[in-house]
Each structure stands twice: as structure tokens, then as C-alpha cells.
Amino acid sequence: MPTVTADPAVPASTVEDSPETRMRRAKEAARDTARLTSDGKVSALHAIADALVARAADVIAANGRDLARGAEQNIGDALLDRLRLDEKRVAALAAAVRDVAALPDPVGRVVGGHRMPNGVALEQVRVPFGVVGAIYEARPNVTVDIAALALQSGNAAVLRGGSAARESNTVLVGIMRDALASVGITPEAIQTVDDFGRAGATAMMHARGLIDVLVPRGSASLIETVVTESTVPVIETGAGVVHIVLDESAPLDWSRDIVVNAKVQRPSVCNAVETVLVLRAAAERVVPDVAAALIDQGVTIHGDEDIRRLVPAAVAATEEDWATEYLGLELAMRVVDDLDEALAHIRRYSTGHTESIISTDALRIERFLAEVDSAVVMANASTRFTDGGEFGFGAEVGISTQKLHARGPMGLAELTSTKWLARGAGQTRA
Amino acid sequence: MPTVTADPAVPASTVEDSPETRMRRAKEAARDTARLTSDGKVSALHAIADALVARAADVIAANGRDLARGAEQNIGDALLDRLRLDEKRVAALAAAVRDVAALPDPVGRVVGGHRMPNGVALEQVRVPFGVVGAIYEARPNVTVDIAALALQSGNAAVLRGGSAARESNTVLVGIMRDALASVGITPEAIQTVDDFGRAGATAMMHARGLIDVLVPRGSASLIETVVTESTVPVIETGAGVVHIVLDESAPLDWSRDIVVNAKVQRPSVCNAVETVLVLRAAAERVVPDVAAALIDQGVTIHGDEDIRRLVPAAVAATEEDWATEYLGLELAMRVVDDLDEALAHIRRYSTGHTESIISTDALRIERFLAEVDSAVVMANASTRFTDGGEFGFGAEVGISTQKLHARGPMGLAELTSTKWLARGAGQTRA
Numbered sequence: 102m103p104t105v106t107a108d109p110a111v112p113a114s115t116v117e118d119s120p121e122t123r124m125r126r127a128k129e130a131a132r133d134t135a136r137l138t139s140d141g142k143v144s145a146l147h148a149i150a151d152a153l154v155a156r157a158a159d160v161i162a163a164n165g166r167d168l169a170r171g172a173e174q175n176i177g178d179a180l181l182d183r184l185r186l187d188e189k190r191v192a193a194l195a196a197a198v199r200d201v202a203a204l205p206d207p208v209g210r211v212v213g214g215h216r217m218p219n220g221v222a223l224e225q226v227r228v229p230f231g232v233v234g235a236i237y238e239a240r241p242n243v244t245v246d247i248a249a250l251a252l253q254s255g256n257a258a259v260l261r262g263g264s265a266a267r268e269s270n271t272v273l274v275g276i277m278r279d280a281l282a283s284v285g286i287t288p289e290a291i292q293t294v295d296d297f298g299r300a301g302a303t304a305m306m307h308a309r310g311l312i313d314v315l316v317p318r319g320s321a322s323l324i325e326t327v328v329t330e331s332t333v334p335v336i337e338t339g340a341g342v343v344h345i346v347l348d349e350s351a352p353l354d355w356s357r358d359i360v361v362n363a364k365v366q367r368p369s370v371c372n373a374v375e376t377v378l379v380l381r382a383a384a385e386r387v388v389p390d391v392a393a394a395l396i397d398q399g400v401t402i403h404g405d406e407d408i409r410r411l412v413p414a415a416v417a418a419t420e421e422d423w424a425t426e427y428l429g430l431e432l433a434m435r436v437v438d439d440l441d442e443a444l445a446h447i448r449r450y451s452t453g454h455t456e457s458i459i460s461t462d463a464l465r466i467e468r469f470l471a472e473v474d475s476a477v478v479m480a481n482a483s484t485r486f487t488d489g490g491e492f493g494f495g496a497e498v499g500i501s502t503q504k505l506h507a508r509g510p511m512g513l514a515e516l517t518s519t520k521w522l523a524r525g526a527g528q529t530r531a
Numbered sequence: 532m533p534t535v536t537a538d539p540a541v542p543a544s545t546v547e548d549s550p551e552t553r554m555r556r557a558k559e560a561a562r563d564t565a566r567l568t569s570d571g572k573v574s575a576l577h578a579i580a581d582a583l584v585a586r587a588a589d590v591i592a593a594n595g596r597d598l599a600r601g602a603e604q605n606i607g608d609a610l611l612d613r614l615r616l617d618e619k620r621v622a623a624l625a626a627a628v629r630d631v632a633a634l635p636d637p638v639g640r641v642v643g644g645h646r647m648p649n650g651v652a653l654e655q656v657r658v659p660f661g662v663v664g665a666i667y668e669a670r671p672n673v674t675v676d677i678a679a680l681a682l683q684s685g686n687a688a689v690l691r692g693g694s695a696a697r698e699s700n701t702v703l704v705g706i707m708r709d710a711l712a713s714v715g716i717t718p719e720a721i722q723t724v725d726d727f728g729r730a731g732a733t734a735m736m737h738a739r740g741l742i743d744v745l746v747p748r749g750s751a752s753l754i755e756t757v758v759t760e761s762t763v764p765v766i767e768t769g770a771g772v773v774h775i776v777l778d779e780s781a782p783l784d785w786s787r788d789i790v791v792n793a794k795v796q797r798p799s800v801c802n803a804v805e806t807v808l809v810l811r812a813a814a815e816r817v818v819p820d821v822a823a824a825l826i827d828q829g830v831t832i833h834g835d836e837d838i839r840r841l842v843p844a845a846v847a848a849t850e851e852d853w854a855t856e857y858l859g860l861e862l863a864m865r866v867v868d869d870l871d872e873a874l875a876h877i878r879r880y881s882t883g884h885t886e887s888i889i890s891t892d893a894l895r896i897e898r899f900l901a902e903v904d905s906a907v908v909m910a911n912a913s914t915r916f917t918d919g920g921e922f923g924f925g926a927e928v929g930i931s932t933q934k935l936h937a938r939g940p941m942g943l944a945e946l947t948s949t950k951w952l953a954r955g956a957g958q959t960r961a
Contacts, residue, residue, distance in 0.1 A: 225939075230934050492647075
């Protein structure tokens with residue numbers, strides 16, 4: 102392996118500085134990160150974690166300025182909470198980087214191969230993508246998560262965070278770049294285009310040849326924009342209109358516990374349930390208790406007429422509710438005649454993230470698992486389990502709701518591609 | 532498994548007939564094809580193969596009309612050859628369908644899984660994409676190839692072939708749809724939008740939610756258009772500015788045999804070599820013989836000054852030649868100072884398809900294999916081996932030159948996605 106040496110840091114503002122020049126530097130740096138040994142990557146990530154802890158005060162100060170601006174602009178408590186970095190959260194960020202460093206290196210793994218009849222030896226090996234781009238919103242932890250995951254999988258990263266977290270992100274990227282340089286790796290492997298505003302995101306979406314894969318993380322509208330506008334390959338993540346179906350055989354305690362857990366344990370994330378479909382034969386038996394437990398936790402229920410007969414506190418659901426990702430303490434609830442109607446509702450409104458059925462009927466469970474076309478299909482478990490950490494992948498890049506390349510929670514291997522190596526001794530094709 | 536029944540064929544022209552309605556029918560049919568058993572798929576493919584043979588005369592007659600129109604329009608001998616279907620080629624098409632039927636069914640294969648610490652059983656299984664779209668040019672065999680591959684991987688197919696092959700494609704699609712109906716599978720699983728002209732292709736490229744993955748096959752400009760315009764996920768295939776590097780240790784016989792084979796054996800395809808880079812230390816020893824063998828086969832050599840000193844018959848190469856996919860009996864040839872310069876040339880001009888080095892130096896071979904960022908990187912073998920058949924995948928969907936989802940020759944598994952199944956017993960997240 103050649104030694105990778107740090108380039109002198111390029112001054113932040115020169116005349117020719119542009120999103121393109123930064124992406125070009127990332128592309129060049131990617132040739133070096135692709136050849137880092139596992140040991141080299143681990144030392145880089147530990148240097149980043151150490152630097153985050155050592156410079157936590159800088160991060161918190163910059164974050165304070167973001168928070169103050171956010172409060173002035175009334176961005177709301179939920180967003181402010183996602184934006185906030187205190188000492189504990191910075192420590193958690195550093196710990197997450199160390200967790201990534203502990204994950205097995207996917208690069209170089211032989212995933213297939215055989216000898217052709219003529220003797221040519223074929224081998225399919227994991228290789229980094231090259232440059233991973235991320236476009237995301239208010240959470241500054243994504244800045245560090247994506248950079249660490251990209252690096253451990255041998256990639257360079259180009260980051261575009263939301264303007265709400267701009268000062269936090271600038272400091273975090275600076276810390277990570279300094280940490281790379283301190284262990285002899287070019288800091289150009291981590292780039293931000295935050296300071297170019299929307300033009301930075303636009304440049305990334307059209308950077309064919311410079312960015313190998315683009316991961317949008319955030320609201321449905323952000324993801325939609327990136328998917329529609331981008332000419333670079335995109336891994337679509339996240340939006341979750343998640344359903345739970347209460348079958349006629351659904352045990353009451355599982356129904357109540359799973360629905361409450363899936364809605365309330367962390368309502369602001371994509372794997373939280375948004376719609377509960379109850380089979381008519383179970384409605385009278387389960388709906389009053391499930392609804393009472395939800396209301397007890399402060400959840401507003403948007404119900405159809407059948408639900409409202411059983412739950413007087415429910416407000417009337419409109420067509421729009423079935424397609425809504427509330428990301429808060431609200432839930433849509435509907436009675437369906439049978440499993441066919443539940444499956445048809447899911448086909449129509451699901452975003453293909455996660456659906457779960459609560460049932461003890463083996464045939465109906467298997468039908469649900471087979472027919473629902475979502476990244477994760479569950480029986481008798483909380484939809485909150487759709488998560489890279491819970492699935493055992495360490496930190497996660499996002500949850501893919503598309504079918505190409507990766508589906509469901511993505512780990513390190515999903516940030517790599519493969520290439521075929523062929524070793525011959527003069528063979529030609531007949 | 533539910534029985535899949537054939538819908539009555541929908542009349543070809545009704546008032547509301549449009550690319551959208553056909554894609555919608557494919558999407559509905561995909562729910563049925565996804566649940567076909569392996570036995571069901573095999574019998575469908577054999578019915579298609581039998582029907583192609585039985586109705587070969589219809590195919591050849593329609594193809595004759597396409598050929599006559601093509602000749603009138605002077606589309607050229609190479610295109611006419613790609614377009615031509617005679618009895619032998621129809622038989623080969625049918626045989627290719629039977630070969631696909633003999634491939635292992637990828638659907639339902641468990642590719643991963645484990646039990647979560649809380650007892651939830653996780654299983655990752657292969658599932659069809661749903662609807663595979665293909666946009667391609669003059670070769671009518673692609674119509675049958677893609678439909679067969681889509682079906683064997685549980686998908687429905689929406690096809691858009693080139694206008695040059697329109698009559699052939701119409702008959703081929705009709706035969707395949709009839710064959711599906713004859714074994715009780717909905718014919719809506721195979722759709723063409725050829726009769727809508729460009730509007731059909733445009734509709735496919737924007738059919739998010741109806742087409743799950745789009746595969747363009749054909750010229751670089753067709754692929755570029757689809758990649759740039761499409762909002763549906765695309766698997767980029769094909770364009771090949773393919774390089775062979777003759778190292779200073781390159782044996783003369785391997786150099787000559789491999790370069791000639793890679794250029795001449797079938798010049799019109801993407802894995803044919805387009806540029807040969809010769810290390811200066813080998814140039815005098817190998818260039819005259821390699822060039823003579825090429826010229827003997829009718830190849831025009833576009834050389835830089837160093838090449839032209841050694842090969843008087845060579846014409847002067849321009850900057851444009853290094854980026855050209857000739858797809859014919861032409862070849863660009865350049866002398867480079869060392870392996871670094873060869874690698875830099877490849878970084879600049881390669882389309883990431885296939886590159887090969889001819890060398891006996893182990894360190895230099897390994898450096899080439901590690902540093903060249905292409906789908907297939909070879910040592911001492913003809914680039915013509917980059918092919919699904921040669922790689923043992925049976926018929927191929929195309930050769931992916933991108934890094935997402937699939938890279939290199941694609942087989943049946945590349946036409947599937949995965950989903951996660953989670954089976955619990957009331958677990959909630961702490």
C-alpha cells in the first residue's frame with residue numbers, strides 16, 4: 102500500500118473556489134482513501150473522535166449561535182431539539198465515530214468469483230464508491246455520522262447540511278479535516294459546500310463523474326427534490342408513512358404495547374407509525390383500549406367514522422391524513438373490512454418503509470409478509486426496530502425506501518460497490 | 532401460492548390507451564409475476580420459446596419489412612445486421628429463452644438474517660423489483676432477452692425498442708403475450724410502448740411508482756439521455772471506451788493475440804478495445820508486430836507521433852480519438868512514458884467498462900488491478916470476456932458501468948431487490 106500523505110490545507114477562499122473545485126478535490130482524495138488500510142482508517146476515526154471531545158467547547162459555542170438564530174426565526178421546538186448539541190451529545194457523536202471504527206472494513210472483501218472454463222480467474226471484490234455526497238437538514242450529527250461512515254468504507258465525502266446548522270457544521274467539518282491531517286491523510290477527503298448555499302446542493306446534484314452516489318436525508322420534500330433533480334445516482338432514504346395492521350386475531354396487549362411504542366417512543370423519526378388499520382372483526386375488542394393508551398400519552402387520533410364511534414375523542418380523518426407522515430403525536434386510524442382492504446390501503450398510501458401486522462394467525466401473517474412491498478415487513482414487532490443500530494449494522498447511513506442497490510437500513514457495505522478482477526495468461530475469446 | 536389467472540387481453544386501441552395505462556397494467560401484473568413459483572416461470576418461458584419457433588415465419592416477415600425500410604433509409608450495414616432476424620436467429624432467440632428458464636430462480640433466496648438480541652427473527656430475502664423498463668435501439672433480440680430475464684426474476688416488463696425494429700418488436704411482444712396467456716399468466720406482464728414513439732420513452736423515464744428500474748441499452752447518447760432525463764432509478768449500461776495497456780514486460784504473442792482478438796472478434800460491441808496504450812520501453816519491440824496484425828485484419832490505426840514513427844500506415848490521432856468508442860475496425864494507439872501515465876490516461880478517458888494490462892510483472896499487474904476504477908479490470912486476457920455469458924450468468928441484462936446496485940455484467944440476481952422480514956412476539960423498543 103502506498104503511503105498517503107496530507108496535502109497542505111487549501112485556503113478556504115481563493116478566487117477559483119467553487120463547489121466544483123471542492124468536489125474535484127474530494128475526487129482526487131478518494132483515490133487515497135480507497136487505498137487506506139483498515140488500520141489507517143481506524144486511526145483516522147479515532148483521531149476524529151478525540152478531536153471532537155477535545156474541541157467540544159468550540160462545537161457547542163457554534164451550535165449556540167445556530168440555536169439562537171433558530172429561536173429568533175421561530176423554527177419550532179422539535180427542530181431546535183434536533184439541532185442542539187450539548188456536551189453529552191458531542192460525547193455521543195465521538196462515541197458513534199468510535200463505533201464506526203470498530204465495524205469490519207468492507208473494502209477488499211471477496212464477495213464472489215470462479216475460474217472460467219478457459220482458466221481465467223474471476224474475482225468480485227468490494228471497492229469504495231469514491232465520493233459519497235450527502236444533502237441533509239437540521240441535524241448536525243449527520244455531518245459527523247456520514248463522514249465517519251464514508252471514511253471507514255474508503256470513500257471521500259462531500260456534505261451539504263441545512264442552513265439552520267451551518268455554524269455547527271462548519272466547526273465539525275473543520276475539526277474532522279484537522280484530525281485527518283494530523284494522521285497524515287489528506288483533509289480534502291471531507292468537504293462541505295454549505296457556504297455556497299443552494300448553489301452547493303445544485304452543483305452536487307449535477308456532479309456526474311465527481312460524486313458517485315448521493316444520499317439525501319431529511320423531509321419528504323427534500324428527498325423528492327434530490328431524486329427528481331439529480332443526475333447523479335441517488336439512494337432514496339427515509340420518508341415513512343408507516344402502517345400497523347391489527348388483525349382479527351391480534352392479542353390486545355401486543356396491539357396496545359406495539360402501537361403505543363411505535364407512535365410514542367420517538368415520534369419524530371421515520372420508523373414511527375403513522376396509520377393503524379384495524380380489521381372490522383377486531384375493532385370493538387381492541388380499538389377502545391389501544392386508543393385510550395394513545396390518548397393517555399397525548400396522541401391525537403384522526404379516525405374514520407367507525408373509529409369515531411368507538412373513540413369519541415378522535416377527530417375526523419380526511420383523505421389527506423392517510424398520506425401524512427405526522428412525525429409527531431398524531432395518528433390516523435381506520436377500520437377495514439378484511440386483510441384485502443388493509444393490503445389495498447397499504448399499496449395506495451405506504452411509502453414502502455415499514456409495515457407491521459399484529460396477528461397470531463400463521464397464514465395471514467405469511468400472506469402479509471409476502472404481499473406487502475416495503476423495505477421491512479414485520480409481524481408482531483414495533484416498527485421502531487427498522488434501524489441500522491437495531492439491525493446490528495452500527496451507525497446507519499439512512500433507511501433506503503427504494504429498491505435499487507440497498508433496501509432498508511443501510512450499513513457500511515451499502516457505501517461500497519464491487520469490481521471484477523480477471524487474471525489470465527493470454528486467453529482470447531473464440 | 533394463489534393461482535394466477537389470465538386477464539382477457541385488452542384491445543390494443545381504446546380511447547384511454549396511453550403509456551401510463553400500459554405501465555399501470557404492468558404494475559398490477561407485477562403483483563402476480565412476483566408470486567409465480569419457479570415451476571410456473573419455467574413453463575411460461577418454455578411456452579414463449581415454443582411460440583417463437585412456431586411463429587418464426589411471422590417474425591421473419593415483420594423483420595423483412597423493418598429491413599426493407601432500413602435499407603431505404605440507408606441506415607448502414609452494421610445496423611441492418613443487428614436488425615436482421617432469419618430462421619437461425621429466431622431459433623437462437625428461442626434457445627436463449629430456454630437458457631434463461633434453466634437459470635436458478637433468484638426470488639425467495641434468503642441472503643441474510645439473524646436473530647435480534649430481543650428475539651425478533653430477521654430475514655433478508657430476494658424479491659422482484661416489480662416492473663423493469665428497458666429503452667433500447669435496433670436489436671430486436673433485446674425485446675425477447677429482457678422480457679425473459681424480467682419474467683424469470685419475477686418482474687413485469689415495459690419495453691421501448693428503436694423505431695427501426697418496430698414491426699419485429701410488435702410481433703415478438705404479441706407472441707410472448709399470447710404465450711403467457713396460454714399458460715394462465717396475465718399477458719399484461721409484458722408491455723410495449725413502441726407505438727407511442729418518443730412519448731412512450733418519455734413517459735417511462737418519468738414513471739416514478741410505475742417503473743421500478745429502467746435499463747437503457749444502446750448508444751452512448753441514448754444512455755446519456757435516459758440517465759439525465761429519467762427520474763426513475765436507472766442502471767447505466769454499456770458505453771465502452773475500453774483500454775489495453777502493453778507493459779514493458781508484455782509478451783509479444785499475448786500482446787498481438789489479445790489486442791487483435793479484443794478489436795476484431797466482434798468490433799461492434801461495448802467490450803471491444805478502442806485504445807491501446809504502449810509503455811515507451813516496449814514500443815519498438817511490440818508496436819510494429821501488433822500494428823501489422825491489426826492492419827492485416829483491416830483495422831485503421833489512429834496513432835500519436837511515437838506510434839506513427841513505428842507504423843507509417845497509421846493516421847494521426849486527435850484529442851477526440853482518445854474519447855471515441857469506434858465500434859468498428861478502428862483503434863487509437865498511444866505511447867506513454869510509464870504506468871503512471873497509462874493510469875492517468877485511463878482515469879481521464881475510460882468509461883469505466885473494462886481495461887486490461889498485458890504484463891508478466893506481478894507488482895505492476897496488482898497495481899493496475901487495484902488502481903483502475905472500472906467494472907472489470909483484467910490482466911493478460913481479452914476484454915471481450917466482459918460478458919454475462921462468459922461470466923457464467925446465462926443471458927445478460929447488460930453491462931453496468933455505474934457503481935450503484937450492479938457493476939459489470941448483470942444476471943438475474945441484478946433484476947431483483949431484497950426485503951427484510953421481521954417476525955416477533957410482541958417486542959417493543961426500549
